[in-house]
Amino acid sequence: MSKLNAGLLRLRSQLVPVLTGPPMLAFLPALTLAAFWMGGETALVLTSLGLPLLFAMIGSLGFWKFSKTGTHDSLTGLLLRQGFEDVIEQTFAATRDSGLRTACFMLELDDYRELSDRHGQSALDTVVTRTGDRILSVLRDGDAVARIGDSRFAICLSGVHQLDLELCIQLAGRLQSAVEEPISLDGLTVYQSCSVGFCMRHKSPGSTAEEWRDATAAALSEAQKHGPSGIRAYSAEIHRQTRTRSDLKAEAANALENGQIQPQFQPQISTDTGMVTGFEVLARWMHPVHGMLPPDMFLPAIEEAGLLERLSQVMLYHALTAVKAWDNAGVIVPRVGVNFARDELRNPGLVDRISWELDRFELTPDRLAVEILETVVSDHPDDIISRNVVGLSKLGCRIDLDDFGTGHASIAAIRRFKISRIKIDRSFVMKADRDPEQQRLIGAVLTMAERLELETLAEGVETVGEHALLAQLGCDHVQGFGIGRPMPFDQTLDWIAAHQAKLQTAPPIGRQTG
Numbered sequence: 001m002s003k004l005n006a007g008l009l010r011l012r013s014q015l016v017p018v019l020t021g022p023p024m025l026a027f028l029p030a031l032t033l034a035a036f037w038m039g040g041e042t043a044l045v046l047t048s049l050g051l052p053l054l055f056a057m058i059g060s061l062g063f064w065k066f067s068k069t070g071t072h073d074s075l076t077g078l079l080l081r082q083g084f085e086d087v088i089e090q091t092f093a094a095t096r097d098s099g100l101r102t103a104c105f106m107l108e109l110d111d112y113r114e115l116s117d118r119h120g121q122s123a124l125d126t127v128v129t130r131t132g133d134r135i136l137s138v139l140r141d142g143d144a145v146a147r148i149g150d151s152r153f154a155i156c157l158s159g160v161h162q163l164d165l166e167l168c169i170q171l172a173g174r175l176q177s178a179v180e181e182p183i184s185l186d187g188l189t190v191y192q193s194c195s196v197g198f199c200m201r202h203k204s205p206g207s208t209a210e211e212w213r214d215a216t217a218a219a220l221s222e223a224q225k226h227g228p229s230g231i232r233a234y235s236a237e238i239h240r241q242t243r244t245r246s247d248l249k250a251e252a253a254n255a256l257e258n259g260q261i262q263p264q265f266q267p268q269i270s271t272d273t274g275m276v277t278g279f280e281v282l283a284r285w286m287h288p289v290h291g292m293l294p295p296d297m298f299l300p301a302i303e304e305a306g307l308l309e310r311l312s313q314v315m316l317y318h319a320l321t322a323v324k325a326w327d328n329a330g331v332i333v334p335r336v337g338v339n340f341a342r343d344e345l346r347n348p349g350l351v352d353r354i355s356w357e358l359d360r361f362e363l364t365p366d367r368l369a370v371e372i373l374e375t376v377v378s379d380h381p382d383d384i385i386s387r388n389v390v391g392l393s394k395l396g397c398r399i400d401l402d403d404f405g406t407g408h409a410s411i412a413a414i415r416r417f418k419i420s421r422i423k424i425d426r427s428f429v430m431k432a433d434r435d436p437e438q439q440r441l442i443g444a445v446l447t448m449a450e451r452l453e454l455e456t457l458a459e460g461v462e463t464v465g466e467h468a469l470l471a472q473l474g475c476d477h478v479q480g481f482g483i484g485r486p487m488p489f490d491q492t493l494d495w496i497a498a499h500q501a502k503l504q505t506a507p508p509i510g511r512q513t514g
Contacts, residue, residue: 073147075125076132084146085213088156091144092209095201100159103168104212105198106220107135107175110228112151115192123185127192134178138171154216163200165233172196172231180229195223199234215239249301256310261285261298263318264486267495268337268457268479271471274503276496278369280337280479281319282486283311308341315339316354320361320368322489331496337369337400342376346384351391365396371423373402386416393418400457404445414452422449426460426480433465439473446474 071083079087088104095102109115109131116124128151135145135153142158155175157163176196183190197220204212215234222238223230232238255261265279285293302311319336326333344350358365370392376385393399401414404422414422424445432438442458449456458470461480470478484495 073132076129076147078132078136078153079144079146081146081148084144084148084154084156085209087144087146088154088213089209091156091159092201092204092212095159098159100161101163101201102157102159103163103198103200104216105155105157105168105172105175105196106148106216107153107155107179107194107196108149108220108224109151109179110193110195110224115190119185119188119190123190126185127183127190130183131179131194134181135175138174138178152220154213165200168198168200168233169231172198176229176231193228195220195227195230197221197223197232197234203234205234205239249305252298252302252305252307255285255287256307256314260287261311261314262488263315263322264488265322265336265492266479266486267484267492267499268477269483269499271467271475271478274499276333276499277477278335278337279322279333279492280371281315281322281339283315284486306343309344309347312338312341312344316357318489320357320363322492323363323367324361325489326492329493331493333496335367335369335398337371339371339373339402342373342385345372345376345388347388348384350388351395354392354397355395365392366398369398369400369421371400371402372417374404389417393420403459411448411452414454419454421455421457421476423479424456424458424475426458429458429460429466429470429480430462431466433463433469439469442470442475443473450474 071080072078073080091102094100109127112124115127128147131153132145132147135155139145139155140158144156144158146154148154176194179194180192183192197216197218199212199215199219201212203215205215206212215238218238219232219234223232226232261283262285263281264284266282267276268278268280269275270277283295283299285298287293299308302308316338319338323333323336347353354368354370355365358368370389372389389399398420399418401417401419401422403425422445424442428438428441428445430438432442446456455476456474457477457479458466458475459479461467461470461478462482464482466480467478467482484499487495
């Protein structure tokens with residue numbers, strides 16, 4: 001479909017509701033006067049009575065395709081979600097026994113939120129409109145296109161005799177190339193990328209159009225994981241992963257209550273002394289069928305089940321229990337870090353509950369490090385989150401800013417949230433001892449932290465070289481597989497004893513001077 005046709009479609013979708021709907025009644029006085037002028041009193045009476053009846057019939061019968069303003073997007077002229085679901089239902093049924101082949105595609109713009117922050121709503125409207133036009137320009141007239149989200153589009157191809165995986169991949173590539181052409185906005189050139197997922201009709205995992213659509217959405221999610229500009233076809237492996245996540249969601253509540261989701265503890269040490277300065281509590285699901293599941297596999301299921309806050313509560317209990325056990329064993333572990341989910345940070349009673357838990361275990365607040373993701377700070381959090389984080393800081397808890405460098409936290413936000421320590425993301429640490437660019441980035445972060453009087457901890461330290469470099473650059477603490485892997489609590493005492501024994505013979509790693 002050409003850009004001209006796309007523009008006409010959008011114009012028609014905007015004008016027809018006006019010309020056939022209630023706004024047209026505003027022209028009735030002019031029409032009746034014209035009828036009287038041209039045909040006299042008889043024409044006046046017929047026009048005055050006939051036109052309202054005509055418009056009432058059109059509205060009640062739904063005669064005009066575009067008279068239902070809820071069917072099409074007012075900005076792009078494309079179908080909306082409900083209209084697309086009707087189309088995909090019809091296409092699914094029509095291709096069941098006809099021998100025709102079809103496919104469903106979903107496309108979503110990458111970094112849509114960042115585009116909004118940089119250029120504003122007007123620019124977003126332009127980008128979305130151009131994206132819709134470009135998608136239409138690649139497709140045939142019979143193919144259906146819908147806008148089903150702020151930056152997500154869906155496509156249902158009309159049935160054809162020849163359609164295979166290679167042709168679908170080629171079409172996905174053409175869609176991607178068209179959408180990713182630069183866009184000029186008020187003299188600025190905007191570059192965007194998009195991810196595409198698709199599912200061929202005969203590859204659908206179920207017997208309904210809804211399952212076909214959901215399979216396409218799963219393919220898009222997989223593409224976004226490997227993006228930007230990812231392309232993925234729905235496959236048996238994606239089907240398996242989707243089923244696993246669905247099963248895990250159903251099992252999440254029982255897993256939390258029966259102890260399948262267990263804490264593991266990863267040590268953190270000082271780069272000055274080598275002594276243990278804390279442990280971070282990490283959740284691991286010991287699944288009876290799938291074995292030990294890492295967080296990136298089960299946390300989405302926990303989130304979908306609405307149990308993130310409950311998970312944080314369970315991990316907090318285990319963390320404080322561990323601190324008390326270390327104290328009773330005569331082992332020095334200054335503090336333990338617990339990740340707090342956004343949902344929990346929105347709980348108005350959070351500060352009181354944490355205070356009660358610390359009192360119950362007879363621990364001072366400084367023994368608990370509250371770890372919050374940088375995205376929580378940078379994504380314009382609501383007032384409850386701000387009050388809770390500041391309240392925990394005033395209580396005496398340490399506030400760690402996790403995954404620093406992966407979001408857009410401002411210095412003002414760091415100050416407002418009373419951050420005690422920033423945790424440098426492992427993506428900055430990886431191979432830093434061999435990459436001068438990585439070294440410069442780490443150095444800049446450490447300089448900023450020093451000026452703000454913040455402690456620093458580097459995550460993901462895996463080699464002696466990375467450890468030595470971070471110590472020389474002035475990073476205060478390190479954590480990672482090169483220091484110690486996450487372990488169950490009953491292994492921490494032996495690890496601490498072995499680590500202290502090594503400190504007696506190992507030479508200290510000094511910082512750069514001068």
